[in-house]
Amino acid sequence: MKLKSLLLVSALCGISTSTFAQMQLELSLKEITTGQYHRPYTAVWVENSRGESVKTLALWVQHDGHKWFKDIRRWWRKAGRDNPAMVDGVSSATRPAGKYHLDWDLSYDEGKPLAEGDYQLFIEVVREHGGRELIRHPFSLPGNDFNVKLPATSETGESQIHYSR
Amino acid sequence: MKRLIPLTALLFQPLTQAHDRWILPTHFNVSAEDGKGVWISADVSASNQVFEVDKPFGAEDVLIITPEGNTDRPSSSYRGSRRSVFDYQLTDEGTYRLEKEAKPRYFSRYKIKGQDKPVRSNLDKAATHAAMPKDAVELEGALYFSRVESYVTLNKPSDKAFTPKGEYLELVPVTHPADFVEGEPLSLKLLFNGNPAQGVKVNVVADGTRYRNQIEEMSLVSDKDGLVQFTPAKAGRFLLHAEYEEAMKDTRLADKTVSEIFLTFEASLQ
Numbered sequence: 001m002k003l004k005s006l007l008l009v010s011a012l013c014g015i016s017t018s019t020f021a022q023m024q025l026e027l028s029l030k031e032i033t034t035g036q037y038h039r040p041y042t043a044v045w046v047e048n049s050r051g052e053s054v055k056t057l058a059l060w061v062q063h064d065g066h067k068w069f070k071d072i073r074r075w076w077r078k079a080g081r082d083n084p085a086m087v088d089g090v091s092s093a094t095r096p097a098g099k100y101h102l103d104w105d106l107s108y109d110e111g112k113p114l115a116e117g118d119y120q121l122f123i124e125v126v127r128e129h130g131g132r133e134l135i136r137h138p139f140s141l142p143g144n145d146f147n148v149k150l151p152a153t154s155e156t157g158e159s160q161i162h163y164s165r
Numbered sequence: 166m167k168r169l170i171p172l173t174a175l176l177f178q179p180l181t182q183a184h185d186r187w188i189l190p191t192h193f194n195v196s197a198e199d200g201k202g203v204w205i206s207a208d209v210s211a212s213n214q215v216f217e218v219d220k221p222f223g224a225e226d227v228l229i230i231t232p233e234g235n236t237d238r239p240s241s242s243y244r245g246s247r248r249s250v251f252d253y254q255l256t257d258e259g260t261y262r263l264e265k266e267a268k269p270r271y272f273s274r275y276k277i278k279g280q281d282k283p284v285r286s287n288l289d290k291a292a293t294h295a296a297m298p299k300d301a302v303e304l305e306g307a308l309y310f311s312r313v314e315s316y317v318t319l320n321k322p323s324d325k326a327f328t329p330k331g332e333y334l335e336l337v338p339v340t341h342p343a344d345f346v347e348g349e350p351l352s353l354k355l356l357f358n359g360n361p362a363q364g365v366k367v368n369v370v371a372d373g374t375r376y377r378n379q380i381e382e383m384s385l386v387s388d389k390d391g392l393v394q395f396t397p398a399k400a401g402r403f404l405l406h407a408e409y410e411e412a413m414k415d416t417r418l419a420d421k422t423v424s425e426i427f428l429t430f431e432a433s434l435q
Contacts, residue, residue: 128213132378154379 021142021165023104025057027123028157031097032130039094040127040155041068043075044102049118053079055109057102059091074134075124083109099157106141116141125155137161184211186222186313186427187404188263193431194318194343195255202256203319207263210248215370215404222313224249226266230326232259232319259323260343265313269333271419273306289418306419310334315429316342331359334409334424345397345432352394357409357424361391365409369395372402397432404429 029040044058056079061068069080069087080087086109106114123135133153139146142165150159190207197203209227212219224242231237239251255261271289275297283303286293290306297304310333316326322343329335340351355365365387374380385393387407397403405428412421 129380131380134378 021106021163023106023121024162025102025104025121025123026160026162027058027100027102028152028159029095029097029100029125030152030155030157032127032155036129038128038130039096040125040130041072041094042126043072043079043122043124045075045079045122046104047078047120047122051078053109054114054119055104055107056080056086056090057104058100059087060094061091062094063091071126071128072124073126073132074122114141121161123150123156123159125153127155131155135159139163184213184220185215185404185406186211186265186311187216187429188227188265188313188315189216189402189429190263190315190317192317193315194433196320197255199258202254204252204254205317206250206252207315208248208250209265209313214374216372216402217375218248221246221249222265224251227251228264228266229253230262230264232257232261232323232325234325234328255317255319258320260316260318260326260341262326263315263317267310267312267333269308269310271306271308273304273419275301275304277301290420291417308413308419308422309424310422311425311427312336313427318343329356329359331356333358333422334362334365334407334426335359336407336426336428339392342430345430347397347400347432347435350394350396351432352392353405355387355391355393355407355409357391357411361387361389362409363387363389363391365391365393365407367393367405367407369397369403369405371397371399372404400432400434402429402431 025044027044029042041062042058042060043056045056046054048054061072069076072080108114118138118140121137121139126132131154133155135150135153135156137148137150145164147162148160150161152158188207188209190205192205195203195205208218209222209224210218210220211222221244223244224239225244227239227242229237229239239253242249242251271287273286273288273290273293274283275293276283277298278300284297288296290304293306294304312334316338322341327337329337335356337354337356339354345351355362367385367387369383370380383395385395387393407426409424410421413419
């Protein structure tokens, strides 16, 4: 029953990708033992071909009002400063080093399915007293299934993006 | 008791996780005709990023050591919400030292069974012991001493402002700060209680971390003569942080001394 109505919704929208398509991200935050370590501020989001943010998947930041958001520079410029309601909905505490699994059903922040087109997935990791990394990975919807490895950076371990239609 | 020492050393990592502190003068080297003074201004702030003003670290108590070795005070100062500012007129030829008045302070901390986070105290160990609850454990204390300083030169450089006091950690330039130049090695000497201090950890970071992804710090350790040498790759302003720890012989008030220096300097163009 539920399946049917979902199919109906996607048929009505006409522009959506398959209802079952999804993207999974396995993000690895690196163990860092040098210097003063603070857990990194991390944002994961998707921009369309015009560089507009369409979805924030994760926002891990120290909860101290919105004070530290500006330090996640690109995410703040593209997504955070325009959408306080989304920010409050999605933000959660900083995470220690480790592997994190994120699922995305290819919907916008508002929940409706994403249109076909070219997109980029962004991962921004910023550490107080430490470095910053901005990782980007382009993809197209609907496009073909893929499974890519994102090489390790100074702040992240080897990570993976998996997409299936 | 012996058994406790390595454990203490481990737990002891910074008792206070303090911000960087700095005095950033508008000019490090100025020139003027004989008898004509030159005004300089300086920002005083504490922050987690180099020279990004953040906290109002006061300028009222800044000391100025003149080229003759006298002590002076700023002409005027202002305390803002993100920084303090002071003005000073250089009148004598030579090198001045700008310094935040430094006083030793005790910090202690202990744990309460069943709680993860230690309780911090601004008192020495004995006073903390008297005030803490009966079930407290792992009491540790440190004596902290920090200097925040910078050098400014009018016309011909001089050395008198370098004269150490023989107390805690001190930094004496070997290469004169007015001769710090990009691409050229410079050296500094570190002293503890007046003697060359081996094993002082020194980090140097160039201005502009807000606009680059990596901090790109130089990390050094002083040798047996207390010397460190490094080469600023590019001209610009830098913040140097030196830190030295020593276990105390008499541990009634503190287990160790932690002494640090923040030095702001400029490397000139070739």
